[in-house]
Amino acid sequence: MTDQEQAARHHPVYDRLHATPEFAELRRRYRGFVFPATVAFLSWYLLYVILSSWATDFMSTQLWGHINVALVFGLLQFATTFGLAWMYARFSAAKLDPLARQLEAEYRKEGNV
Amino acid sequence: MDTQLLTTFLFLTVVALTIGITFWASRQTKTAADFYSGGRSFSGFQNGLAIGGDYMSAASFLGISGAIALYGYDGFLYSIGFLVAWLVALLLVAEMLRNAGRYTMADQLAFRMSQRPVRTAASVSTVVVSIFYLLAQMVGAGSLVALLLGVDSEALKNLTIVGVGALMIFYVVVGGMKGTTYVQIVKAVLLMIGSALIVVLVLAEFSFNLSDLLGAAAENSGKGEAFLQPGLQYGASLTSKIDFLSLGLALVLGTAGLPHILIRFYTVPTARDARKSVLWAIGLIGAFYLMTLVLGFGAAALLDRSQVDPLEGGNQNLASPLLAEAVGGGEGSTGGAVLLALIAAVAFATILAVVAGLTLASSSSVAHDLYKGVIKKDSAVSEDDEVRVARIAAFVIGAIAIALSIPAQRLNIAFLVALAFAVAASANLPAIIYNMFWRRFNTRGATWSIYGGLIAAVGLVFFSPVVSGLPTSLFPDSDWSIFPLNNPGIISIPIGFLLGYLGTVTSKDPAAEDRFTELEVRALTGAGAEQAVHH
Numbered sequence: 001m002t003d004q005e006q007a008a009r010h011h012p013v014y015d016r017l018h019a020t021p022e023f024a025e026l027r028r029r030y031r032g033f034v035f036p037a038t039v040a041f042l043s044w045y046l047l048y049v050i051l052s053s054w055a056t057d058f059m060s061t062q063l064w065g066h067i068n069v070a071l072v073f074g075l076l077q078f079a080t081t082f083g084l085a086w087m088y089a090r091f092s093a094a095k096l097d098p099l100a101r102q103l104e105a106e107y108r109k110e111g112n113v
Numbered sequence: 114m115d116t117q118l119l120t121t122f123l124f125l126t127v128v129a130l131t132i133g134i135t136f137w138a139s140r141q142t143k144t145a146a147d148f149y150s151g152g153r154s155f156s157g158f159q160n161g162l163a164i165g166g167d168y169m170s171a172a173s174f175l176g177i178s179g180a181i182a183l184y185g186y187d188g189f190l191y192s193i194g195f196l197v198a199w200l201v202a203l204l205l206v207a208e209m210l211r212n213a214g215r216y217t218m219a220d221q222l223a224f225r226m227s228q229r230p231v232r233t234a235a236s237v238s239t240v241v242v243s244i245f246y247l248l249a250q251m252v253g254a255g256s257l258v259a260l261l262l263g264v265d266s267e268a269l270k271n272l273t274i275v276g277v278g279a280l281m282i283f284y285v286v287v288g289g290m291k292g293t294t295y296v297q298i299v300k301a302v303l304l305m306i307g308s309a310l311i312v313v314l315v316l317a318e319f320s321f322n323l324s325d326l327l328g329a330a331a332e333n334s335g336k337g338e339a340f341l342q343p344g345l346q347y348g349a350s351l352t353s354k355i356d357f358l359s360l361g362l363a364l365v366l367g368t369a370g371l372p373h374i375l376i377r378f379y380t381v382p383t384a385r386d387a388r389k390s391v392l393w394a395i396g397l398i399g400a401f402y403l404m405t406l407v408l409g410f411g412a413a414a415l416l417d418r419s420q421v422d423p424l425e426g427g428n429q430n431l432a433s434p435l436l437a438e439a440v441g442g443g444e445g446s447t448g449g450a451v452l453l454a455l456i457a458a459v460a461f462a463t464i465l466a467v468v469a470g471l472t473l474a475s476s477s478s479v480a481h482d483l484y485k486g487v488i489k490k491d492s493a494v495s496e497d498d499e500v501r502v503a504r505i506a507a508f509v510i511g512a513i514a515i516a517l518s519i520p521a522q523r524l525n526i527a528f529l530v531a532l533a534f535a536v537a538a539s540a541n542l543p544a545i546i547y548n549m550f551w552r553r554f555n556t557r558g559a560t561w562s563i564y565g566g567l568i569a570a571v572g573l574v575f576f577s578p579v580v581s582g583l584p585t586s587l588f589p590d591s592d593w594s595i596f597p598l599n600n601p602g603i604i605s606i607p608i609g610f611l612l613g614y615l616g617t618v619t620s621k622d623p624a625a626e627d628r629f630t631e632l633e634v635r636a637l638t639g640a641g642a643e644q645a646v647h648h
Contacts, residue, residue: 065325
């Protein structure tokens with residue numbers, strides 16, 4: 001299939017699937033997770049960057065030995081990145097994939113593909 | 114033991130290994146889908162390794178550890194930005210791109226917009242980003258080889274650049290996406306093992322006490338505790354603080370707009386595999402950047418300051434290889450020679466894998482977007498024809514990269530990479546995000562945001578102190594710098610988003626809005642997405 005055909009094709013099955021409550025629910029769940037999560041991790045990251053420049057005294061506070069707040073804050077960015085990735089993996093497998101599979105199966109049935 | 118001989122031997126081993134892999138992969142590359150996307154048949158784990166191999170560049174391995182060795186804590190920002198950026202790819206881009214596109218970044222825009230303008234725009238920005246990134250890697254390769262072989266001659270550096278260029282063309286032309294992927298997988302494994310080995314040896318010097326390592330680094334740096342605190346490199350003035358923020362933005366938003374990363378999401382059978390590959394990549398890349406912290410502070414603690422400080426005749430980009438030599442027993446010892454040669458060969462493999470990915474991304478876009486989509490208007494271009502053009506494009510882009518790298522050798526590697534990230538974040542990310550989440554988004558919005566973000570990022574750098582006005586500038590004897598920051602992201606990224614919005618609301622494109630329904634269903638459910646190729 002060339003891209004030209006792809007552009008011309010608009011199977012009505014897409015409109016039907018788009019209108020189903022399952023699709024609305026899938027999109028609501030997806031956006032309900034990723035939009036707040038994106039705002040949260042970007043704010044958390046920017047807070048780190050801004051504190052590094054404008055709150056150097058706080059960031060330089062020594063905690064144990066030579067380990068200071070700045071280092072712990074940086075390592076926490078790693079921890080939150082791993083944590084959020086893990087949460088999304090669990091969330092998507094439990095809440096998104098079943099709905100997506102169901103809709104994709106309907107597409108195969110209705111779209112005759 | 115003769116380090117130079119051993120280094121040369123290990124370099125040649127890496128080259129021979131990758132050439133063997135490429136020939137092996139070429140036998141399985143038959144169709145266009147094989148060439149562009151490896152038949153979409155890699156597993157999530159394999160692709161996760163390959164993403165790591167594609168992403169952890171010489172700028173990461175040599176550059177970040179060097180920056181930490183030299184500036185202490187401020188070098189750590191790169192590690193954090195480069196990692197957190199993967200959440201953008203995981204949450205907003207990877208799965209939907211896999212479902213909506215085929216071979217290139219432009220596919221998902223062309224899905225619902227006028228083919229020719231958006232394919233042209235996306236192809237231009239793909240090539241520009243990839244060339245900046247290529248220059249950084251090739252310039253790095255030139256200085257790495259010259260310094261490791263102990264011959265600081267222009268001729269040897271140029272020869273290395275030509276050699277690396279010839280190899281990357283070979284990987285792409287002969288091996289396509291399959292060959293490139295396996296080269297990246299091998300490199301990722303080598304890089305993780307090599308780094309872990311040095312990290313363990315460094316930590317062992319300090320009885321696995323991180324605080325002692327940091328203390329020794331602070332003392333040896335001559336800067337005291339300030340070495341462990343933010344601000345050494347960027348804390349001097351308000352301008353440099355804003356520059357730091359601007360860099361931070363480009364790092365976190367650039368990754369999900371890098372064309373050579375985006376096309377990796379097409380190499381797996383389903384969107385769920387794309388998600389798995391990003392999860393593996395996050396684990397791998399995160400572990401690697403944690404290790405750069407130990408490598409950087411280890412180099413600061415164990416190396417003589419004059420070895421890494423360019424002001425004292427050192428080279429910060431060699432902090433990791435020199436650290437390997439030091440923990441192996443020091444200069445002149447067998448252990449030191451072996452580890453130095455080993456880490457140098459790993460760095461070389463790192464460069465080869467990244468340049469192959471970049472060449473593949475840009476030649477795919479030239480063949481699939483420009484040749485097939487724009488010049489031939491899609492009319493009856495056979496797959497063989499398209500792949501033939503992609504191979505020719507790999508030659509041309511490789512030749513351009515070689516030709517530009519030779520005069521670019523006085524540019525700072527980290528700057529070139531940061532510029533590539535800034536362009537990717539300003540030109541590509543706004544279009545990708547709008548396209549997936551905004552029904553109203555249309556052709557004019559896409560072209561305005563891509564060209565606008567691209568021109569803003571490159572233009573601001575042209576008028577910055579990086580290019581003119583300072584002794585460290587590219588043109589130190591002239592001064593046309595009117596933009597005070599080195600990093601354009603804080604201005605150019607909002608410009609990309611703003612122009613995407615303005616272009617959209619000032620034009621009507623009912624077809625694009627109509628096809629958003631299909632795009633959304635397909636992106637979220639995989640209905641109608643491209644299937645894996647079975648041989």
